[in-house]
Structure formats: C-alpha cells, structure tokens
Amino acid sequence: MRHFIAGAFVSTGIIATAASAGAASEGIAFFDDLKIWEAAPAFFSYPESWVTDNVEFAVGQTAVGYYPGLSGGADWNAWAISAGNAGLIANGSLLYATASGASLRLDFGGKPGTDGSGLHGVGGNFRLRNEDGTFFKGEIRIELSNGEAIVEEISKSNPFVGFWATDPTLTITSMTLSPYGLTPPDFSIGITDLYLGYAGVAVPAPGALALLGAAGLIGFSRRRR
Amino acid sequence: MKHSAFIASLATVASVVATADAAITAYARHSTWAAAPANLAGSVFTPGTAASFATETFAGAAGSSTTSYSGGSAWSSWTATSSVAGGSVTVNNGAIFASAAGSSLVINFAAPSGSSMGVMGVGGDFRFFDQYGMPVDGRIWVRLGNGTSVMRNFTAAEPFVGFWSDDASSPILSLRIQPISNLGATTFVGLDSLYLATVPAPGSVALLAAVGMIGSRRRR
Numbered sequence: 001m002r003h004f005i006a007g008a009f010v011s012t013g014i015i016a017t018a019a020s021a022g023a024a025s026e027g028i029a030f031f032d033d034l035k036i037w038e039a040a041p042a043f044f045s046y047p048e049s050w051v052t053d054n055v056e057f058a059v060g061q062t063a064v065g066y067y068p069g070l071s072g073g074a075d076w077n078a079w080a081i082s083a084g085n086a087g088l089i090a091n092g093s094l095l096y097a098t099a100s101g102a103s104l105r106l107d108f109g110g111k112p113g114t115d116g117s118g119l120h121g122v123g124g125n126f127r128l129r130n131e132d133g134t135f136f137k138g139e140i141r142i143e144l145s146n147g148e149a150i151v152e153e154i155s156k157s158n159p160f161v162g163f164w165a166t167d168p169t170l171t172i173t174s175m176t177l178s179p180y181g182l183t184p185p186d187f188s189i190g191i192t193d194l195y196l197g198y199a200g201v202a203v204p205a206p207g208a209l210a211l212l213g214a215a216g217l218i219g220f221s222r223r224r225r
Numbered sequence: 226m227k228h229s230a231f232i233a234s235l236a237t238v239a240s241v242v243a244t245a246d247a248a249i250t251a252y253a254r255h256s257t258w259a260a261a262p263a264n265l266a267g268s269v270f271t272p273g274t275a276a277s278f279a280t281e282t283f284a285g286a287a288g289s290s291t292t293s294y295s296g297g298s299a300w301s302s303w304t305a306t307s308s309v310a311g312g313s314v315t316v317n318n319g320a321i322f323a324s325a326a327g328s329s330l331v332i333n334f335a336a337p338s339g340s341s342m343g344v345m346g347v348g349g350d351f352r353f354f355d356q357y358g359m360p361v362d363g364r365i366w367v368r369l370g371n372g373t374s375v376m377r378n379f380t381a382a383e384p385f386v387g388f389w390s391d392d393a394s395s396p397i398l399s400l401r402i403q404p405i406s407n408l409g410a411t412t413f414v415g416l417d418s419l420y421l422a423t424v425p426a427p428g429s430v431a432l433l434a435a436v437g438m439i440g441s442r443r444r445r
Binding site for chain 2: 032166
C-alpha cells in the first residue's frame with residue numbers, strides 16, 4: 001500500500017495554482033495517466049482545510065484461484081469487485097472475469113460523510129485478455145454510479161483509467177467496466193492494480209482508527225457494567 | 226396488424242420523449258466519438274439516430290489576436306475568449322489559442338433554440354502552441370461547463386478528447402481548455418480542430434415517425 005499527499009507533489013513543470021480554473025463547474029474529471037491522477041487534486045476546488053491521500057491495492061496479486069467476488073480495504077477505502085453472473089479468476093498477476101465479455105463491477109464502501117470527507121477518487125490498471133492469456137489493445141467503457149462514463153483505449157503501455165470527483169459533494173458508489181466495440185467470445189476484462197483516493201479533513205490513520213475502536217469498546221463495556 | 230404497428234410507433238414516440246438515465250460520456254478516440262450516436266442509449270439517441278456534424282479547422286484566419294473569435298452558424302455557433310478579463314485569443318497557422326501563457330481558452334456554444342437541440346457532442350484536437358501556431362505536447366485539462374472533464378497529456382499521437390451528452394435537457398454550452406503544464410511564456414493552450422455535433426430534437430423525431438406512419442397507412 002502506498003500513500004501520497006497531494007500537497008507534497010509540486011513539480012516545477014506544473015502550474016501549481018488552480019487560479020485559471022475560473023468559474024468552471026465541478027463534477028467528474030477523468031484521467032488516463034496514474035501520475036496525473038495522483039497530482040490532480042492540487043488543481044481542484046476542494047475546501048482549503050482538506051487533504052488528499054491515495055492507497056494502492058495490488059488486486060492482481062491475489063492468491064491464485066477462483067473467487068465469486070473479492071473485497072478489501074477498510075473504512076474510506078473499502079472496495080468489492082464482482083463480475084455479475086460470472087466469477088473471478090486470479091492468476092497471480094491479473095484478476096479477471098471468468099466469462100468472456102463480462103463486465104467488472106467495483107463497489108465502494110467509503111462514501112463521503114456529512115462533511116464530504118471520504119472516497120473521491122478511483123483508478124486502476126486494466127487489461128483486455130485473450131482466452132489464450134495474451135493481452136491486447138482495445139476500448140473499454142467505464143460507467144460511474146452517477147451515469148457519467150468514459151470510453152478509453154487500454155493497452156500494455158497505457159493500462160490506467162481513473163477519475164476524481166472534483167465536486168466535493170458528489171458521491172460515487174460504484175463503477176462498471178465493460179468491453180466496448182468488442183465481440184465475444186475470447187476475451188476478458190482484468191485488473192492488476194486498484195487505486196483509491198481520499199479527500200476531506202485529515203485522513204483517519206489506521207492506528208487512530210484502532211485506538212478509537214478500542215476506546216469505544218472500553219466505553220461500551222463500562223456502560224454495560 | 227396495422228394498428229399494432231401504429232401503436233408500436235406511438236410506443237417508440239413515447240420512449241423517445243421519455244427521459245432516461247442520462248449523462249456525459251467522454252471519448253479518447255475521434256473515430257469512437259464520431260460513431261457514438263449509434264451506441265448511446267439515452268433520451269435523445271434512438272437506434273439509427275442521424276447526428277449532424279460540423280468541423281472547424283481555423284484555416285481561414287492567420288496571425289490575428291482579438292478579445293473574442295467566433296465561427297459556425299445556427300446550432301454550431303461558437304465564440305472563443307480568454308479566461309482572463311481583458312485577455313485575448315490568437316488564431317494562427319490553423320490553430321486557436323489563448324494569447325497569454327497560463328490563461329485558459331473558453332469556448333461558448335449556442336443555446337438550444339426552437340427545434341435545435343444545441344451542441345450535444347463536442348470534441349477537439351487539443352495542444353499547446355507556440356506563437357507561430359506550431360503544436361507542442363503538454364498536460365491540459367479539458368472541462369465542460371457542466372463539470373465533466375478530462376486531464377491528460379495531449380500529444381501529436383493523441384490530441385483528441387470528445388464528449389457526448391445523451392440528456393436532452395443538458396446540451397453542452399461551454400468548453401474550457403486549461404493549461405496544466407507550464408511550458409514557458411511563449412507557449413499557449415488551444416486547439417487546431419473543433420468538432421461539434423447535434424441530434425434531432427426528440428419531439429421532431431417523434432413527429433416524423435408519427436407522420437411517416439400515418440402517410441404509410443393512407444397509402445395502403
């Protein structure tokens with residue numbers, strides 16, 4: 001798992017202000033480059049008190065086997081992957097749908113709280129896999145739970161697609177990846193890495209969460225006595 | 226049989242008028258964007274929808290800087306300005322770009338009027354340009370007025386980004402091309418091809434379908 005704080009990423013080659021954004025509306029911003037996705041929150045009109053962070057899950061390295069579905073993460077970065085009526089196969093480097101042409105669905109548990117803090121960004125390295133195990137270049141359609149979508153070409157050299165909700169009030173609860181313009185059979189959509197982005201007030205550290213949980217348990221125990 | 230066909234056509238009319246779950250879809254390839262109306266299933270796209278396209282290549286003007294620059298006609302009318310108050314835009318060598326480094330280029334489109342749906346699809350070949358209008362690779366944020374956007378590197382091999390709205394109540398009214406890379410004082414953000422598209426208003430499609438069906442019944 002890898003963390004990144006947006007405020008720490010300021011390159012001399014990047015305009016480090018969003019002043020020229022003017023009065024453009026906020027919504028969903030799509031990305032095809034992981035480095036740009038990581039650096040992008042510096043340009044968003046999030047509240048000044050907010051910080052951003054992201055974590056990586058190497059879902060492709062899941063233990064080899066068949067899975068009806070898979071989940072991971074916790075709190076704001078909780079996730080689940082499924083493939084509709086199909087299952088998932090992990091081969092040690094890729095997690096892919098068992099059925100040719102099946103869609104991959106990702107559900108997210110870290111819905112923003114009342115102050116808007118929570119999951120605001122999602123990205124992944126995706127692949128199109130032939131039945132013989134080779135990868136090929138093609139287009140996929142990624143639709144978010146609010147109906148917005150992107151049709152993007154993915155390949156070995158450009159596997160990344162992601163988005164951020166630049167509108168701090170926007171909640172994305174799921175996204176679905178489908179092949180676009182491809183005719184089954186003989187291919188599957190797979191994922192190697194999943195990236196989830198947090199935006200909001202200070203990121204809840206795992207240790208702090210555990211401490212809060214322990215404190216809550218102690219308090220609960222005392223009240224019961 | 227005739228009646229069922231007529232009822233079927235009315236059902237089609239109703240489905241055309243009904244509002245589906247609609248939104249904006251972004252496209253990274255021009256060919257996919259141009260073919261999208263046949264693949265979208267929203268309130269304004271029915272099977273066989275014939276979209277109208279207009280392309281602007283900024284070939285007619287050279288070396289001029291003005292506070293605003295306009296083109297197109299009727300539904301495809303557009304006006305480009307700088308995001309900076311009092312700023313200007315430059316047209317040169319088949320490209321249009323903001324005249325000041327760091328400024329965004331803003332393009333506003335005609336609002337729906339009468340039977341016109343307005344701009345429902347927009348795309349462009351986006352780049353940075355030097356003062357002579359020669360393209361330069363760089364990182365750009367292309368933003369629609371409704372908030373949907375794409376931020377990425379635009380290069381000679383991959384200059385295109387496009388969008389379609391499949392919501393009849395949400396035409397595309399503006400586009401903001403915002404520089405993210407800082408390439409120096411003599412490099413400006415813009416585009417050298419602007420692609421616009423519209424589709425028939427749902428009401429007119431329904432009306433045409435109904436008139437066609439009635440005409441067919443009379444001929445029989």
